[in-house]
Amino acid sequence: xxxxxxxxxxxxxxxxxxxxxxxxxxxxxxxxxxxxxxxxxxxxxxxxxxxxxxxxxxxxxxxxxxxxxxxxxxxxxxxxxxxxxxxxxxxxxxxxxxxxxxxxxxxxxxxxxxxxxxxxxxxxxxxxxxxxxxxxxxxxxxxxxxxxxxxxxxxxxxxxxxxxxxxxxxxxxxxxxxxxxxxxxxxxxxxxxxxxxxxxxxxxxxxxxxxxxxxxxxxxxxxxx
Amino acid sequence: xxxxxxxxxxxxxxxxxxxxxxxxxxxxxxxxxxxxxxxxxxxxxxxxxxxxxxxxxxxxxxxxxxxxxxxxxxxxxxxxxxxxxxxxxxxxxxxxxxxxxxxxxxxxxxxxxxxxxxxxxxxxxxxxxxxxxxxxxxxxxxxxxxxxxxxxxxxxxxxxxxxxxxxxxxxxxxxxxxxxxxxxxxxxxxxxxxxxxxxxxxxxxxxxxxxxxxxxxxxxxxxxx
DNA sequence: GTCACTTAGTTGCATTATTAAACTAAGTGA
DNA sequence: TCACTTAGTTTAATAATGCAACTAAGTGAC
Numbered sequence: 001x002x003x004x005x006x007x008x009x010x011x012x013x014x015x016x017x018x019x020x021x022x023x024x025x026x027x028x029x030x031x032x033x034x035x036x037x038x039x040x041x042x043x044x045x046x047x048x049x050x051x052x053x054x055x056x057x058x059x060x061x062x063x064x065x066x067x068x069x070x071x072x073x074x075x076x077x078x079x080x081x082x083x084x085x086x087x088x089x090x091x092x093x094x095x096x097x098x099x100x101x102x103x104x105x106x107x108x109x110x111x112x113x114x115x116x117x118x119x120x121x122x123x124x125x126x127x128x129x130x131x132x133x134x135x136x137x138x139x140x141x142x143x144x145x146x147x148x149x150x151x152x153x154x155x156x157x158x159x160x161x162x163x164x165x166x167x168x169x170x171x172x173x174x175x176x177x178x179x180x181x182x183x184x185x186x187x188x189x190x191x192x193x194x195x196x197x198x199x200x201x202x203x204x205x206x207x208x209x210x211x212x213x214x215x216x217x218x219x220x221x222x223x224x225x
Numbered sequence: 226x227x228x229x230x231x232x233x234x235x236x237x238x239x240x241x242x243x244x245x246x247x248x249x250x251x252x253x254x255x256x257x258x259x260x261x262x263x264x265x266x267x268x269x270x271x272x273x274x275x276x277x278x279x280x281x282x283x284x285x286x287x288x289x290x291x292x293x294x295x296x297x298x299x300x301x302x303x304x305x306x307x308x309x310x311x312x313x314x315x316x317x318x319x320x321x322x323x324x325x326x327x328x329x330x331x332x333x334x335x336x337x338x339x340x341x342x343x344x345x346x347x348x349x350x351x352x353x354x355x356x357x358x359x360x361x362x363x364x365x366x367x368x369x370x371x372x373x374x375x376x377x378x379x380x381x382x383x384x385x386x387x388x389x390x391x392x393x394x395x396x397x398x399x400x401x402x403x404x405x406x407x408x409x410x411x412x413x414x415x416x417x418x419x420x421x422x423x424x425x426x427x428x429x430x431x432x433x434x435x436x437x438x439x440x441x442x443x444x445x446x447x448x449x450x
Numbered sequence: 451g452t453c454a455c456t457t458a459g460t461t462g463c464a465t466t467a468t469t470a471a472a473c474t475a476a477g478t479g480a
Numbered sequence: 481t482c483a484c485t486t487a488g489t490t491t492a493a494t495a496a497t498g499c500a501a502c503t504a505a506g507t508g509a510c
Contacts, residue, residue, distance in 0.1 A: 457505095462499105467496070470492090471493100472489105477486090479483095
């Protein structure tokens, strides 16, 4: 029996111009050489300690990103998804603040708005679709979107990130109540976002224990309003 | 490079004596021959059209179950989880009404309460733990538990199933409101569950379109009460 | 400096959702 | 016929949510 082709693919999402963008790379080899595709590659049994590790390595090697929120999405498989044979890809999704994407040293990483994707090879459209569904759904009841912000951010900024992901406005009071309830942020003593022609906003950061873990609400964020 | 060992494992859950049980099988071959383990096996690239298909085949071959609610759980991997080498297992979980487990023709399938598991081989404890977490979480905001009931059931019975999974009582009025809201059940005209020494309960069944798909609530089922 | 403007952040109240308790319904069995 | 048990509904109290209007605090025009 011919061996199964084992790969990982990473749906790397970031926020650019207040909308969700996906990171893509031109494929170097056949099949689909030259086509923009998800960063991915073979699992290296000799060096990877599991598929998560393979995804982290892929992310580092292909995009230069050393730290991101990373979570397993789903495994896609079958005889038809890769022309080389029966293949299996463990898909992960990653969220990074856009500042961490270094366009100087990695000009080959291109960002595309997630609602204007076309021509993706293999079953990458399905994988991206699944990632978007997961991220949108999870954002509606968790702290997931904070991983798209940088180290520090204001509450109005964070609300904007939620709204960009969910695609609809959120009630300000309800939003602040929920975030408070999650108890994952700490105000940075005396640090305000100045320079704007209006009242400055308080800067916050994630509490240490939530750097990699998420917090979940009981009832969701109830957008609209 | 040595090939990666690709398998599927199925966490098959059912309700027995009003509590969640897991189906286990004695392993026939090394490693862990004779030990009770999750039904699982190699992916057959020649015959399986994807990993879901491999899981369905495994379920059919090892337990005789031809139809169940089946959903991909997570993929587990690494060099240490199987003594034969770097391995990868796509785990699925399945829910079946206990009646579908045919103890006559399959005496080798043993049921164990999920809170009294021990001695499971490989990383099966982790897989089962992940499945339980997923099922409990998903049950709190979806129609998932209906797949543990048979064709027809009463609302008090269904509430009992939710309570068995979630491990806490649910408010009767709230429960009925949520189920009504989900709009997935239809009362079976004139069919009541008789024979009990009290008022008979209305029998319901899943609407056709929800046989395989789930319905989700906006706000969850809010147990306790 | 004063004032118009803008967004940050809060308060109070109306609306809606959830829960608890008490009720009515309808069977069995003594 | 009556006690008992669980099904299913009603009512009222409580809690969560959302809206509108408020105060706060900066910038920039004049």
